[in-house]
Amino acid sequence: MSTFGTAFRVTTFGESHCASIGAIIDGCPPGLQLSPADIQVQLNRRRPGQSDLTTPRNEKDAVLLQSGLEHGVTLGTPIGLLIRNEDQRPHDYSETDLYPRPSHADFTYLEKYGVKASSGGGRSSARETAARVAAGAIAERYLKLAHGIEIIAFVSSVGKIHIPVAAVSSSEDDENDDAVEPLSDEFRKLLASISREEVDKHPTRCPHFETAERMKKRIVRAKEALDSIGGTVTCVIRNLPSGLGEPVFDKFEAKLAHAMLSIPATKGFEIGSGFRGAEVPGSKHNDAFVRRADGSLGTETNWSGGVQGGITNREDVYFRVGFKPPATISQAQATAQYDGTPGSLAARGRHDPCVVPRAIPIVEAMASMVVMDLLLIQKSRQAAASLLPPITTLPATMVMPPKV
Amino acid sequence: MSTFGTAFRVTTFGESHCASIGAIIDGCPPGLQLSPADIQVQLNRRRPGQSDLTTPRNEKDAVLLQSGLEHGVTLGTPIGLLIRNEDQRPHDYSETDLYPRPSHADFTYLEKYGVKASSGGGRSSARETAARVAAGAIAERYLKLAHGIEIIAFVSSVGKIHIPVAAVSSSEDDENDDAVEPLSDEFRKLLASISREEVDKHPTRCPHFETAERMKKRIVRAKEALDSIGGTVTCVIRNLPSGLGEPVFDKFEAKLAHAMLSIPATKGFEIGSGFRGAEVPGSKHNDAFVRRADGSLGTETNWSGGVQGGITNREDVYFRVGFKPPATISQAQATAQYDGTPGSLAARGRHDPCVVPRAIPIVEAMASMVVMDLLLIQKSRQAAASLLPPITTLPATMVMPPKV
Amino acid sequence: MSTFGTAFRVTTFGESHCASIGAIIDGCPPGLQLSPADIQVQLNRRRPGQSDLTTPRNEKDAVLLQSGLEHGVTLGTPIGLLIRNEDQRPHDYSETDLYPRPSHADFTYLEKYGVKASSGGGRSSARETAARVAAGAIAERYLKLAHGIEIIAFVSSVGKIHIPVAAVSSSEDDENDDAVEPLSDEFRKLLASISREEVDKHPTRCPHFETAERMKKRIVRAKEALDSIGGTVTCVIRNLPSGLGEPVFDKFEAKLAHAMLSIPATKGFEIGSGFRGAEVPGSKHNDAFVRRADGSLGTETNWSGGVQGGITNREDVYFRVGFKPPATISQAQATAQYDGTPGSLAARGRHDPCVVPRAIPIVEAMASMVVMDLLLIQKSRQAAASLLPPITTLPATMVMPPKV
């Protein structure tokens, strides 16, 4: 359904062509100081029309907070919010309505609901993600203030142009896999230091300038060819407490994967070493433990990506999301009508030639929701356990106070 | 928590070293003819000790049905089932208890719960997946009898050895991506025809004999080196009705990704073209519609992997799951104790050098649960909509009865 | 949290003094013809200022549909709706803020959230129920069109003045309980025939004129005494299919009780014979089966109130809800401040001397949501079971197609 999360619960509504889209955020802790500006900054990063690389559709996407706050402080009650569909254009039926657009949701929405919305694919429009970004910004605000958690996404590839430091799967069919190298030091440094300011320096949102320039050219080439191009987004979550993630079905990475594959146009997810990790031996992949400067236990390599057994271990969580090329392209496509009649369809309307630059705040928003939800669940367990009398029947080495 | 699904709900319990593991399956349709043998066949495929390639731990893993059936017919009430931990060995504390095993869940479970189970990682043990396999077999039985749905998983890579026909991500950093080829015909044929019998012909569960033999050698090499090796599993779902998947958060692929990343040792998920699809232009990636022999609408290429906008379109769903190498290896590893003291740890106990052959029925089980859950949700919508009076305010082309 | 239901899911937001209140309705079947007027009619029945008996606070309470419909037809996607807080008055802090109002939620909200909203009790305000009424009207519209289901509530008591035909608990401590009479014929007739038109004929919404007049006097007396008075609402649901209600925890009556006790100011719920049924012997209370005119099986007496084992049996469901007197009274009350200082508090603001007349559409709305949710769940089961091959291992008498 249209709800995500258990303890921090986000429910959204809205299509491309209705009065407004919006969300109800339930479970936000009371006493959080929050202003519309905290939300708007991420909406602005998602908004169309930011650069030549994105769709010219121009909407202010101003968030309108309806409830759950007074004097800039959350009350703990549900936060209702709206974003008007200001640039909404009425649908004029035409010949193109006879065609389900290839790789769009027109066909599947009609199969599912039996009713065709003006927009064809109804809720599958990327417009819907604005509500998620707003909701995620609220989660993020809490995570930052209460835990110093930082969530930074960036573009790691466009087409075949990959940021050089990133871990990518290798396709070499080589039995000599024992020679594989662990994650590069540059990549670990990038994950440890990257900031949103750096990400936003280039319109592609790739923080490696030379690569970013090549990506930009590739996107422009797609645009000029009336075509589109795919890409990937990498995201890091820093300062996460250990202990987040619920065995067995709601492992941290399972919830993340769910969240990421719920974003329109996504086709893949990998955490830590990902598919590359499926090609190496355990002796290379295992993350040996080391004592950190502060005396706590860390790992040397973090191939695991910050999770073990589905639970965070205080190392950085990092993951990558694959986005297919946008299905809307302006060139004519040979395809068939709903009734099977073959024909040719040329797209109408506005679209991005590549979605990954604008996908950055969406990935961050969904990651924020996952962290927030699992954090609230773990806090409950920890608070509950802390009130129990000391355990007397177990050796001291088997017991340790749970931590958030 | 330990529950998966909304309408078809599976809740599991059990660790490696307790009396039994088990599950409650709630929401199974009444009137399904089901015998323990329908379940046992998949449990046997998951069971350790099937070949030289798997752990010698020998458990019969016999399913014990407790409730929800009479005379071999489901009543519609919850099905309780148990699998005893027959080969359970009591834990004897030793020096190795001072060490959290690298890339295991010992450390994170202690951080999360504050109590250390004998098994270290508690529910993170692969033992837990037996309950899932049993539950999935029940879903699968329904899907087969009511819809003819087939769910077949197979091993698509071990280490760097990939089944040649499978779609794999390309790492070439090449701007000439317009030359990319769509999915190979051989791969589409494999997906369309593969059966469990063929999969089980080789102990690796790779249906391409020559590759399977190379995989086998790679696994044996890992075993002899007291090491382990990763791999991937590909799965196809055939005869799926259109209309499954719930926008926006519970898209078909989002639920699948959630399900797959909840399996121990998984690091990645991709559907359809996956990460490879992130490297190609839209004009290549879009699935043009064609009229099928039966008059219905299909797609020519199915790069989408059977879903559009998060909803199934009646094409085959196929996806790939990456498994890291097992963390338990018999060679000594330099690591640190819980208190940070550096030292060396050699694994005790039994383990698989490569998990993918035994992961096959687990992937199938989780896929079955996802399909079953989304099918029941869509059936409710369809049945509800079918009772409404005809729509009079929309043009006929905008309306079509929803289908399951 | 602020969500009710599983398959038909209503999530609400909004306090008394924020920009708007509203709801997201998820799971509404597609293809339902629905206009704002279908919703407004029930909002108008809930609205303050309808008669001398209710609060003069005057709000238009116009519903603003945001999404999920086009051309007056539901798309199957979430319906977002808003109701502006037009008559909102800014809060001016005063001495009364030092006092938690007796039997209000000021104290408990502050204890729970640690932050005090202007309205004191935040979401406990009856204002919140407008969103429920709107959501319930959508459910009701479906139930009427698809199944002919009718849900009618009416006032059955004000203070000690009870509608004579209603079943009320007897307090006589008498061992001669075998003499107890079953439900009166008049009461059964009333349940079978009552309509909203009849209910609305009198401002008290009691359909028994003579009693209604006495109730009216009682309410006026309370108003004049700067006091308030409690009452009860009885509700009947007609034309319900059999088979609704989910054993064991989500029995039909359990969900109804949950729904009713979630309405502000409620203190009790009883279904069928209710507390009176706790005083009689089984030989009197059992509902003998009889063949109905149409050949189906009905019951003679329906003490059960339309449910057996938590599942509807096609008889009318009827239940009664008790409302305490409104806590806001204009006379001075001896009480204490937050810090414990004793003092006297006189209420400010507008209030109803008796809530039951305006509670009618709220009870109907919550009942509609319960029925809708359980209906969708049962439809899923029925549709799923209908696709299975015939059962061969059970005697024919043990099998019957499930019905909705």
Add this chain to the structure above:
Amino acid sequence: MSTFGTAFRVTTFGESHCASIGAIIDGCPPGLQLSPADIQVQLNRRRPGQSDLTTPRNEKDAVLLQSGLEHGVTLGTPIGLLIRNEDQRPHDYSETDLYPRPSHADFTYLEKYGVKASSGGGRSSARETAARVAAGAIAERYLKLAHGIEIIAFVSSVGKIHIPVAAVSSSEDDENDDAVEPLSDEFRKLLASISREEVDKHPTRCPHFETAERMKKRIVRAKEALDSIGGTVTCVIRNLPSGLGEPVFDKFEAKLAHAMLSIPATKGFEIGSGFRGAEVPGSKHNDAFVRRADGSLGTETNWSGGVQGGITNREDVYFRVGFKPPATISQAQATAQYDGTPGSLAARGRHDPCVVPRAIPIVEAMASMVVMDLLLIQKSRQAAASLLPPITTLPATMVMPPKV
């Protein structure tokens, strides 16, 4: 479905005539010292055959813990538990199978599921409640150890014989309701002091000896007449923290009502003043605040029953549940067969003439689950809020740290 709770989640399985019944308890805090004896004590109180007043069916009802504990300490993982159906008797089909038993669930289960279980009503059997009692005992153990919370239920009426001190609804149709008295001092004292030991002193579980003796006679009379009799149970929850209960749909009393009406044979629920409170004016019903000995704020009268606005206020919660007379009676009943043929049915098998004495631990178990679930939810909020920086934009009187 068969799951109750969100943060503390109990899922049950099992019918009367299957191998075992059982439950999975998910969300139990780790580090709780728990032995089977802690559970068995409540199972023994529910068990049949405790006195002449209950069914002779004799089952040991021994709880078998399967998982989630080691060395008598909870691990935080799901607790699986079983209770074998030892006295299970095979079903022998007979003429009585042609009849749906009046006021039983035989008819509705067949309508719902289309398949008839041996037991007729499947999960509607009271046998199912043993799993709840076991799960509730675990919740109760935590509540006692961590918070000193006490939950005590007792029989408050059998037929028309009521415990004199209890608040009962008055049926007098009297306009002179201003004369109504608040809750009696004796009743408040009883609630404040009653213990399970006192409750268990008499086989009826009514703590007022004289009344208990009259109740016993009434039950014996029902038994001798081959009949049955209804009754009510009152329950008090002491030492509850303030702040429990989730506005708006999951108010404390709404969850309690849900829980209680899910118990077989229940027909009504009331909290605090209940239906009696619906007959009095606000000036009498409002609970004035007073400073308690410890400086905290309490209420003088507690007509509210420990909740205001759906949230606990630290006063005792008390509520009453009405149970209909058992439907199984040994005398012949005129009724109809499934096909409508009129006839006469005499019950077979064993049954209780009155369920309330054995319902005591079931009411306590369901109350424990409700408290536990809402407590864990509030703990999460409190822990989350406690990490936020101080609020600077609100006057100090508007802010207070949330409490559990």
